[in-house]
Amino acid sequence: MDSHQRLMLEVVEESFEDAGIDPHTLKSDCGVFVGIGAMDYAINVIEAHHTNPYTITGISHCVTANRISYAFDLQGPSYTVDTACASSLTAIHLACTHIWNRECKVAVVGGCNTILIPEITIGFSVLGVLSPEGRCCPFSDNAKGYVRSEGWGSVILKPLTTALADDDHIYSVIKGSAIAANGFSGSLTMPLREAQEYVMHEAYNRFNLSKSLVDYVEAHGTGTPVGDPVEAAAIGSVFGSIRKETLKIGSGKSNFGHNEYAAGITAVIKTCLMLSKRFLCPTINYNYPNQNIDFKGLNLEVQTTRAPFLPNKLYRIGVNSFGFSGSVAHLVLEESPHRDYKTNRQCGWSFGGESEGEQILIPLSAKSKEAVDDLARKWLSFQHEGDALGVVAWQAMRRKHHDYRMVITAKSGTEFEQSLNTYFSRESIDSIIVGSSSTKQSKICMLFPGQGQQWISMGTQLYATEGIFREVISKCDAIFRNLSGWSIVNDAGIFLTKAPSKTATKIPVNSGTMIDEIEVCQPAILFLQIGLFHLLKHWGVKPHAVIGHSLGEVAAAYACGGMKMRKQL
Known part of the structure; x- marks a missing residue:
């Protein structure tokens, strides 16, 4: 099996883990889109004559996406994309299109690049795009080319409304995207400024996004003598000319090298982390400005330090990606909406802490x-x-x-x-x-005991933190109040963390020993047992049999369907 396939399975598994999604629950709701193109493994296998029944599936690029679908039982659209160095950013654009067209609700998008043989490196060296010093120096005067690198990455995409409803951890929001090609130009492999400008304009104009609100551009930035000046001129023309402040640009290839078919996903992950952590990362190996780039005239500046975001400002970042065959792509990312996470309960200590x-x-x-x-x-x-x-x-x-x-x-x-x-x-x-865990599912019996189990704080934590439990208690209490004229919750204060605000005059017991009085403890125990039954059922714990003792016989009768809630109360 091509290492592309094996390693993509690993990073996709990690992406699902990070997203908190069980992939086996998605089925036809999830599509898979992978940028890939390197043929090193296939060349090795064929030249070595190691052919067997698994060779075809092991070396075919299309199987990289389809094997992910197979392994995780994902039945939505599934295919690979090869637009050279723009592959994984193109894959993201296509995944967004499928989601917008409602052909899938969730998308796995990735990119991969493996270097196994020297011949491809020799070819790029002859082409004159590799750094003879083994360092990538984007937009710098000492830029002499890029360094080839390996990489595998993946992200999970969902509609923003769905992600918010599911309370997901959102790294960033995709606001727009566009893909295009150079067309006929001076050379097949030569970058074209006009095409780059076009695809950037399209990504914003198509989605009614203001280009003046872009705070930073994560450039393709390969550090080549030809590519950097062309890209900088395009970025400056599209963004710099309409800004008062200098636009910051940078490239992760100074940090990670150029992982080619995975370059786009690397840039996106870097950008998502910057937006999530709220600071810009520095571009390293930058010496002095490239003399072929008019930074001042283009209103651009290379980001060379760690820079925290300004407070109370929503940041927007553009991501560029261009292939040596003429493909161009641009993605617009923005900070996720601010949300206040309120936890009803804490344990009071942290991992790595001493408290x-x-x-x-x-x-x-x-x-x-x-x-x-x-x-x-x-x-x-x-x-x-x-x-x-x-x-x-x-x-x-x-x-x-x-x-x-x-x-x-x-x-x-x-x-x-x-x-x-x-x-x-x-x-x-x-x-x-x-x-x-046992492969054989054990049978579950629920036992509902009788009177005598009550205590003062009975059920208060569940009532405060579990919506299902609280809803069932409220339904029981509403029925009980209609029958008795007073409330177990609001008048007696059972299940509440604080005592009722008003003095209850309708309760036929002494408030000092309220929980132990039969008029209070019997319905309270019944409420608790019904609430626990529904909460466990909501968590997937369903009984095969029920047993009740004394007062618990009433809850057991309800749990097995033999008695309605109003009847038992």
């Missing part, structure tokens, strides 16, 4: 015991300044749980690390449980 708080469960899973151990070792050095419960909640609720599992209990970052170190030293430890 101590509430004990929580940290679930890890993988496809083998060795993989679980490897994952746990990575968590040993994991640090995050946010509350640990927020991190664990994402891990538990937004990622697929594999068959081999480990659960660690901890109440501080220090205790978490100590527990894992003890585990890896082969010592027995109660705070870590390791096992595997």
